[in-house]
Amino acid sequence: MKSEVSLCLVLLVLSVAALPAASMVKGSPSSTAADNSLHLEGKNFYTEDFNSVLTKFSLRSPSAPEEDVCYINPGNADALSACSFNLTSKTFLVIHGWTVSGMFESWISKLVAALYEREHDANVIVVDWLNRAHQHYPVAAENTKLVGQDIARFIDWMEEKVNFPLDNVHLIGYSLGAHVSGFAGSHASNKVGRITGLDPAGPVFEGTHAQGRLSPDDAHFVDVLHTFTRGSLGLSIGIQQPVGHVDIYPNGGSFQPGCNLRGALENIASHGIFGFSEAVKCEHERSIHLFIDSLLHEQQPSMAYRCSSKEMFDRGFCLSCRKNRCNNVGYDVNQVRNRRSARMYTRTRAAMPFRVYHYQLKIHFSSKFNRSEIEPTLTVSLYGTKGDAENLNLNIRHKISPNKTHSFLLVTEVDIGDLLMMQFRWEASSSWSSSSLLNMVSSWWSDETPSNSDLAIHKIRVKAGESQKKMVFCSKDSPEFAPAQEVIFVRCQDGWDKSSKRHVTKKH
Numbered sequence: 001m002k003s004e005v006s007l008c009l010v011l012l013v014l015s016v017a018a019l020p021a022a023s024m025v026k027g028s029p030s031s032t033a034a035d036n037s038l039h040l041e042g043k044n045f046y047t048e049d050f051n052s053v054l055t056k057f058s059l060r061s062p063s064a065p066e067e068d069v070c071y072i073n074p075g076n077a078d079a080l081s082a083c084s085f086n087l088t089s090k091t092f093l094v095i096h097g098w099t100v101s102g103m104f105e106s107w108i109s110k111l112v113a114a115l116y117e118r119e120h121d122a123n124v125i126v127v128d129w130l131n132r133a134h135q136h137y138p139v140a141a142e143n144t145k146l147v148g149q150d151i152a153r154f155i156d157w158m159e160e161k162v163n164f165p166l167d168n169v170h171l172i173g174y175s176l177g178a179h180v181s182g183f184a185g186s187h188a189s190n191k192v193g194r195i196t197g198l199d200p201a202g203p204v205f206e207g208t209h210a211q212g213r214l215s216p217d218d219a220h221f222v223d224v225l226h227t228f229t230r231g232s233l234g235l236s237i238g239i240q241q242p243v244g245h246v247d248i249y250p251n252g253g254s255f256q257p258g259c260n261l262r263g264a265l266e267n268i269a270s271h272g273i274f275g276f277s278e279a280v281k282c283e284h285e286r287s288i289h290l291f292i293d294s295l296l297h298e299q300q301p302s303m304a305y306r307c308s309s310k311e312m313f314d315r316g317f318c319l320s321c322r323k324n325r326c327n328n329v330g331y332d333v334n335q336v337r338n339r340r341s342a343r344m345y346t347r348t349r350a351a352m353p354f355r356v357y358h359y360q361l362k363i364h365f366s367s368k369f370n371r372s373e374i375e376p377t378l379t380v381s382l383y384g385t386k387g388d389a390e391n392l393n394l395n396i397r398h399k400i401s402p403n404k405t406h407s408f409l410l411v412t413e414v415d416i417g418d419l420l421m422m423q424f425r426w427e428a429s430s431s432w433s434s435s436s437l438l439n440m441v442s443s444w445w446s447d448e449t450p451s452n453s454d455l456a457i458h459k460i461r462v463k464a465g466e467s468q469k470k471m472v473f474c475s476k477d478s479p480e481f482a483p484a485q486e487v488i489f490v491r492c493q494d495g496w497d498k499s500s501k502r503h504v505t506k507k508h
């Protein structure tokens with residue numbers, strides 16, 4: 001059902017975009033046939049004539065991050081000093097994606113401002129390929145190769161004529177721009193330091209060989225954020241497969257919090273059909289805002305964790321930091337180069353700052369009787385040294401079977417410090433599955449004698465992802481619980497801690 005909706009959205013976006021693009025194709029002087037001949041010339045015909053470079057390079061300034069005032073075109077060394085290009089500091093090339101409007105989107109100046117905020121002396125260059133991006137999607141996708149070649153010529157010129165060290169070059173590409181970065185990196189004579197792909201585009205690129213898309217070969221280090229990879233019939237706006245050294249899938253790479261359909265409808269109500277495409281872009285564009293967040297909030301990095309699947313992560317199994325299993329999201333990522341791409345996962349808040357705190361809860365439900373599996377709705381409140389997080393929903397994806405240990409992922413938006421106490425509550429009203437109804441009825445029969453209730457939690461083992469601390473909690477009073485009841489858990493006494501410690505460490 002949901003995937004059908006998303007397919008419709010994709011198709012609608014494609015058709016909305018086709019309207020203005022149709023008129024562009026005829027009028028545009030950069031027809032693809034002419035561009036292909038350039039492609040065939042290759043590097044052997046490399047001359048000082050840069051007239052064929054149609055892509056524009058605009059050095060933005062910290063004081064006016066939204067204005068194009070100074071262009072640095074390859075071959076024109078005078079522009080470097082005229083634009084106050086700093087030859088000793090980092091250079092970022094910000095590369096946009098496919099465009100429906102033919103204009104820069106508002107995130108560009110936000111990203112430029114955030115880069116300058118973080119790296120005061122940097123050169124932030126906005127790569128302008130709007131003409132070639134303002135086409136039917138397949139044409140724009142094909143154009144990414146040509147734009148990549150233009151950027152490669154810019155990079156080669158910078159290295160050969162200006163002696164600019166390529167380790168200081170960081171390409172940041174969004175959507176189609178991520179693949180432009182890849183082509184730029186692979187066509188340049190030497191490798192640039194880093195490419196960041198922000199939700200690289202999926203259609204046309206998914207499943208193609210490494211030379212035909214962004215890949216780890218394109219720079220010394222390639223990191224990627226995937227935020228809109230919800231696929232249906234193989235169609236996903238963001239690419240689903242890992243394409244870098246580190247590939248992070250915030251919130252599983254789909255369904256970003258704050259980008260719900262209601263938000264989309266509100267956006268359409270206030271902005272019409274353009275509001276619609278804005279709303280659909282929310283999840284795609286979230287990758288950019290996560291990156292901006294990492295630039296602006298260096299002290300509060302979001303952590304991502306390596307995991308074999310979204311499902312395992314959602315059950316809390318992957319909160320380990322051993323052997324580079326965890327990493328920072330965004331700008332401050334540790335440059336770990338694994339032989340195989342590492343899929344990493346994280347949860348986020350709905351707005352900036354996006355950071356959350358991850359916990360794994362391992363709970364052993366015990367029962368005297370061989371009862372059927374149940375699906376209780378459990379809410380948890382966490383109380384810590386710095387703050388509280390109350391009424392969090394424990395996401396029960398699998399039915400609870402008695403005398404088994406179940407693992408859960410729980411996240412808090414606030415830093416609660418060291419966890420001191422937990423309160424569990426079995427919500428009686430919100431669960432209507434037949435087994436829990438039966439359960440409620442049986443607990444009514446048992447009247448006011450909760451000791452008759454036979455589901456109990458004696459111990460909870462907790463692992464905090466951000467601090468990597470492990471703790472064991474014991475029930476404070478009675479471990480038994482039934483619908484509409486609360487149970488309090490506190491840190492176990494020393495004896496408990498020791499006896500359980502053996503058990504916990506054995507798991508590794």
Ligand SMILES: *[C@@H]1O[C@H](CO)[C@@H](O)[C@H](O)[C@H]1NC(C)=O
Binds near residue numbers: 086087088090121
């Ligand atoms: C250029 O950048 C370096 C740091 O990379 C800085 O020390 C220097 O002051 C900058 N020069 C100018 C003219 O801003």
Ligand SMILES: *[C@@H]1O[C@H](CO)[C@@H](O)[C@H](O)[C@H]1NC(C)=O
Binds near residue numbers: 370
């Ligand atoms: C519990 O009941 C199930 C069938 O409902 C049965 O397969 C299982 O062997 C029983 N387990 C015990 C320990 O009695």
Ligand SMILES: *[C@@H]1O[C@H](CO)[C@@H](O)[C@H](O)[C@H]1NC(C)=O
Binds near residue numbers: 402
């Ligand atoms: C669960 O374990 C307890 C204690 O070991 C035992 O008494 C009880 O029969 C078990 N329940 C089931 C359903 O196997």
